[in-house]
Amino acid sequence: xxxxxxxxxxxxxxxxxxxxxxxxxxxxxxxxxxxxxxxxxxxxxxxxxxxxxxxxxxxxxxxxxxxxxxxxxxxxxxxxxxxxxxxxxxxxxxxxxxxxxxxxxxxxxxxxxxxxxxxxxxxxxxxxxxxxxxxxxxxxxxxxxxxxxxxxxxxxxxxxxxxxxxxxxxxxxxxxxxxxxxxxxxxxxxxxxxxxxxxxxxxxxxxxxxxxxxxxxxxxxxx
Numbered sequence: 350x351x352x353x354x355x356x357x358x359x360x361x362x363x364x365x366x367x368x369x370x371x372x373x374x375x376x377x378x379x380x381x382x383x384x385x386x387x388x389x390x391x392x393x394x395x396x397x398x399x400x401x402x403x404x405x406x407x408x409x410x411x412x413x414x415x416x417x418x419x420x421x422x423x424x425x426x427x428x429x430x431x432x433x434x435x436x437x438x439x440x441x442x443x444x445x446x447x448x449x450x451x452x453x454x455x456x457x458x459x460x461x462x463x464x465x466x467x468x469x470x471x472x473x474x475x476x477x478x479x480x481x482x483x484x485x486x487x488x489x490x491x492x493x494x495x496x497x498x499x500x501x502x503x504x505x506x507x508x509x510x511x512x513x514x515x516x517x518x519x520x521x522x523x524x525x526x527x528x529x530x531x532x533x534x535x536x537x538x539x540x541x542x543x544x545x546x547x548x549x550x551x552x553x554x555x556x557x558x559x560x561x562x563x564x565x566x567x568x569x570x571x572x
Contacts, residue, residue, distance in 0.1 A: 394423065
């Protein structure tokens with residue numbers, strides 16, 4: 350017999366196992382790309398070319414810079430391409446920067462991976478997005494931001510709605526969902542804690558309640 354407790358435990362274990370496996374594979378792809386890019390100078394490439402362009406301006410404590418680095422390298426084992434563009438502005442201790450990086454690697458053993466990231470930093474506070482593709486089943490789209498907003502053109506005064514808001518509750522990283530949600534399918538959850546729950550029909554194994562009464566408050570009731 351499947352109890353609610355066993356179902357909850359199985360669901361949690363399954364979700365955790367899948368998430369951990371995906372994270373391990375994605376992290377492995379990112380580490381490979383990062384280590385290859387970082388060790389370009391140490392590796393004995395058969396052919397390597399790099400172009401760097403930079404413009405900057407400075408007056409007193411004010412400084413602004415735009416730089417681009419393009420690198421391609423190949424040997425008998427692998428091929429690597431990397432493009433990094435950085436835009437930065439600084440006035441004394443106040444600074445802001447945007448860095449975009451695209452990296453691709455292909456190896457003789459059949460492995461290939463690609464990653465792209467856009468990072469924004471303001472006085473050390475970092476946000477951004479990242480795409481990584483390590484092959485079939487190994488991909489991720491990561492957003493680092495306080496809010497995830499979308500906008501339906503022509504509605505809501507063209508003001509975006511925050512679908513997801515990320516923060517902490519009692520020191521635990523949490524996600525808040527602020528939207529009218531319509532699910533075309535089945536919602537499976539380990540726990541639901543709601544102020545009001547409305548349903549046309551309900552199939553409940555065990556129900557614990559303080560008061561159960563009819564919708565108009567005049568019919569049957571049970572306490």
